[in-house]
Every structure is written in C-alpha cells, then in structure tokens.
Amino acid sequence: MAPTAKITIDDQLYDLPLHTGSEGTRALDISQLKKATGCITLDEGYANTGSCRSAITYIDGQKGILRYRGYPVEVLAERCEFTETAYLLIYGELPTEEELETFRRNVCVHTLLHENMKKIYAGFPPDAQPMAILSSVVSALAIYSKDTLDPRDPEQRELAIYRMLAKMPTIAAFSYKQSIGQPFIYPENHLTYCQNFLHMMFAVPSERYQMDTDFVEALNLLLILHADHGQNCSTSAVRMVGSSNVNLFSAIASGICALWGEWHGGANEACINMLETILADNRNLRKYIDLAKDKQSGFRLMGFGHRVYKNYDPRAKIIKQVCDKLLKKHGGDPLFDLAQELEEVALTDPYFIERKLYPNVDFYSGIIYRLMKIPKNMFTVMFALGRLPGWIAHWREMQLSPGKAIHRPMDLYIGSTLREFVALVDRKQTSS
Numbered sequence: 195m196a197p198t199a200k201i202t203i204d205d206q207l208y209d210l211p212l213h214t215g216s217e218g219t220r221a222l223d224i225s226q227l228k229k230a231t232g233c234i235t236l237d238e239g240y241a242n243t244g245s246c247r248s249a250i251t252y253i254d255g256q257k258g259i260l261r262y263r264g265y266p267v268e269v270l271a272e273r274c275e276f277t278e279t280a281y282l283l284i285y286g287e288l289p290t291e292e293e294l295e296t297f298r299r300n301v302c303v304h305t306l307l308h309e310n311m312k313k314i315y316a317g318f319p320p321d322a323q324p325m326a327i328l329s330s331v332v333s334a335l336a337i338y339s340k341d342t343l344d345p346r347d348p349e350q351r352e353l354a355i356y357r358m359l360a361k362m363p364t365i366a367a368f369s370y371k372q373s374i375g376q377p378f379i380y381p382e383n384h385l386t387y388c389q390n391f392l393h394m395m396f397a398v399p400s401e402r403y404q405m406d407t408d409f410v411e412a413l414n415l416l417l418i419l420h421a422d423h424g425q426n427c428s429t430s431a432v433r434m435v436g437s438s439n440v441n442l443f444s445a446i447a448s449g450i451c452a453l454w455g456e457w458h459g460g461a462n463e464a465c466i467n468m469l470e471t472i473l474a475d476n477r478n479l480r481k482y483i484d485l486a487k488d489k490q491s492g493f494r495l496m497g498f499g500h501r502v503y504k505n506y507d508p509r510a511k512i513i514k515q516v517c518d519k520l521l522k523k524h525g526g527d528p529l530f531d532l533a534q535e536l537e538e539v540a541l542t543d544p545y546f547i548e549r550k551l552y553p554n555v556d557f558y559s560g561i562i563y564r565l566m567k568i569p570k571n572m573f574t575v576m577f578a579l580g581r582l583p584g585w586i587a588h589w590r591e592m593q594l595s596p597g598k599a600i601h602r603p604m605d606l607y608i609g610s611t612l613r614e615f616v617a618l619v620d621r622k623q624t625s626s
C-alpha cells in the first residue's frame with residue numbers, strides 16, 4: 195500500500211499521500227487538500243513548502259551538502275568550466291566534448307546585442323545601479339527577440355536559452371562601462387565565457403588588455419558556486435513568473451529583481467559595506483556583533499545565516515580557501531583579516547551558535563571581486579551572472595513538467611468582513 199499521512203479535521207480523518215524523494219526527503223502531498231477538506235495550508239516564507247518536484251539541485255542544509263544533478267559542487271568547481279556546468283544544470287548530464295563544443299558555439303554566436311539596445315543605456319543616468327540596468331535590459335531582450343517568445347515551442351525555447359546565456363555577460367559588462375563613461379567593448383567569441391566577460395569589463399580600445407589567468411580561474415569557480423541553489427527567492431520568482439507562460443527573458447528579469455535584495459544576492463555588496471564600516475570604526479567587532487543580536491537595531495550580520503544551511507555553507511568554505519590563496523599571491527586585504535576575525539567572534543557567540551548561523555556564500559565572495567577590481571555595485575550582477583544557468587534550468591524543467599500549472603498560492607484572509615459602502619462626502623478619517 196502506498197504510504198500516507200493521516201490528519202484529522204473536525205473529527206474527520208483524511209489520508210494524505212506521502213512521497214519520498216531520491217535522497218530520502220519526505221513530502222506530504224496536499225494537492226487535493228482544499229478539495230477534500232475545504233482547508234488550505236499556511237506557511238509564511240514557505241520554509242516547509244515544496245513548490246515543485248525538481249531533479250536539478252540537492253541540498254542537505256544540516257550536513258552542508260550541495261550537489262548539481264548529483265555531482266558535488268566542490269568537484270564541479272575544481273574540474274569544470276562554467277559553460278560545462280551550465281550544460282549540466284540545464285540538460286541534466288555532463289556534456290561530451292562534442293556536445294560541449296556545439297553548445298559553446300550555439301551560445302557564442304549570440305553574444306552581440308542589437309545596436310539599438312545601446313541607446314537604452316544612453317537613457318540611464320551615469321550613477322544608475324547596475325542591477326537596475328541589468329533587469330531593464332534583460333527585460334528589453336523580449337523586444338529584440340520576438341521570434342523566441344513562446345516557451346511551449348521547443349525550437350524557440352532553445353534559441354531563447356542560447357541568447358540569454360550569450361547576452362547576459364555583454365549586458366552586464368556594458369552596464370559597468372556605461373557607469374564609468376568608457377566605451378562599450380564588444381565580445382570576442384574566441385575567448386571563453388569568463389575571459390570574454392573580463393575582457394568586456396576591463397579592456398579599453400586604447401590599450402592592450404593583459405588578462406590575469408588567476409582571475410579567470412577565480413571567476414570560473416565563483417560562477418559555478420553560484421550557479422544554482424534550489425528553490426531560492428530569485429529562482430522561485432523565475433518559476434512563478436514563468437508559470438504564466440511568459441517568455442524566458444521576462445522570467446529572468448524578475449529573477450534579477452528578486453536577487454537584488456539585501457537578504458538574497460544583495461548581501462555580497464552589503465557585506466563589504468559592513469566590513470568597511472567596521473574597519474573605519476576602529477575594528478570594533480563587538481559593537482556590530484551586539485547590534486546584530488539586538489532585534490531593535492534592524493541590523494543583521496551580512497553574509498551570515500541561511501534558510502537552508504544550519505551548518506557551514508559549503509560554498510563559503512571553498513571561497514574562503516580561494517580568497518586566502520589569491521591574497522597570499524597578490525597581496526593582502528585588511529577586509530579579509532577582519533572578516534575572518536568577525537567569523538571567529540560570531541561562531542563562538544551563543545546567539546549565533548544557538549541559531550546555527552554560519553558564513554554563507556556572500557561573506558567572502560566580495561573580497562575576491564575586490565581583488566579583481568570589480569566595483570562593489572557590480573557584485574550582485576556577478577551573482578546574477580553565475581545564477582543564470584540555474585534560473586534557466588528551473589524555467590526549462592517547469593516548461594517540460596507534465597504537472598505544469600500556473601503558480602497561484604492562496605492567502606488566509608484576515609481583512610474586514612462585508613461592509614456597507616460609504617459615499618465619498620460622508621467618509622470620516624479613521625487612521626492617520
């Protein structure tokens with residue numbers, strides 16, 4: 195007999211199907227609950243809610259495990275190239291040499307933007323935030339890619355994926371160039387994904403650009419470590435928006451907007467801001483630890499804590515090691531020393547121990563970006579660049595899912611019951 199869970203509502207017993215995932219996660223299937231009982235479930239923040247079945251990424255937050263399509267992220271970060279990881283996430287298998295070459299070629303022929311798109315950049319003020327530019331220009335891709343807007347058409351879907359992957363680094367690098375008043379540097383398709391991005395970011399027409407191979411490697415690693423993370427806020431946004439059958443570009447633009455927030459991808463920039471503040475404040479670590487513990491302060495330790503990890507984030511562990519290695523070779527960074535001290539103090543403080551708050555992926559990543567001369571306001575753009583294959587993989591998985599349905603949660607209505615309408619002239623002010 196198939197396993198079930200039993201719930202009793204108003205003395206009536208109901209059986210709920212119980213599903214088990216491939217790694218042993220158990221899920222109560224409540225898809226028929228409302229029909230059978232009239233009840234809905236309530237789970238603010240969705241900490242207990244499985245929104246879909248997915249075969250992309252497995253995370254065990256207690257043990258600090260992260261795997262893409264079954265492969266440990268540590269192995270992929272060490273042995274793969276970013277486009278290889280993107281292929282794995284999107285299509286489910288590591289590519290053969292031939293498949294990878296075809297995939298690379300399919301992607302790189304689309305790296306250019308339509309020339310008119312440069313005029314969109316010209317309309318932004320010089321101090322425009324790159325994340326706002328990124329989401330706007332990605333959104334505008336739907337205007338310039340009218341032949342790939344139907345997610346139900348397999349050919350259009352594939353072409354949209356290639357275009358999205360190809361154009362994102364160009365859009366991101368142009369955002370930076372626009373913000374510093376330098377000419378846009380066009381993509382060079384003989385370069386790898388990461389080399390091409392660094393070239394578009396840092397080359398200028400008047401000089402020969404010498405690329406540091408350490409930075410190419412570091413970027414490759416960082417992008418892989420950010421490439422997917424299950425049903426996080428931005429991926430859920432992509433799925434939510436995509437569930438209406440909108441095109442890929444619009445769904446990705448919504449993911450970029452969701453990522454920008456300080457509790458999500460925006461934490462990498464916020465973390466460096468925090469470390470700079472502490473450094474300027476005589477390295478008064480204790481003051482900021484105390485502030486983070488004080489609920490009234492509204493201050494949280496940026497780059498610390500995670501909804502899923504109740505252990506050291508495996509990505510943070512790798513990033514910290516790479517940080518250490520790179521800084522030993524390229525000269526130190528006082529923010530790295532400070533970050534390590536802050537981590538030590540926090541991890542011995544009962545507040546952080548009891549709540550199982552550890553450094554997350556955003557705690558040390560900004561220190562590598564600083565070394566690479568990537569400005570702070572581009573940090574979250576870097577996260578978006580890395581997360582793109584994950585967003586695409588989830589969007590594609592959802593499109594191909596036989597159970598696909600528009601996402602439409604309910605709420606437990608707690609507002610006024612039926613009221614009598616009052617004409618405008620008769621209304622009295624009730625609240626300030």
Ligand code: CMC
Pocket residue numbers: 239426456457458459460461486487493494495496497498499500501502549551554555556
């Ligand atoms: N500093 C101080 N207290 C914290 C922190 C923090 N960084 N994170 C969580 N807490 C406290 C929180 O106040 C709560 O305390 P209490 O039980 O007394 O009410 C407890 O720890 C549990 O936290 P929560 O808010 O229930 O946890 P959550 O799963 O809702 O939030 C989080 C996760 C990432 C939003 C949160 O830890 C946070 O705000 N961290 C700082 C921002 C950050 O680094 N974000 C990047 C996340 S990783 C990359 C990504 O996904 O983008």
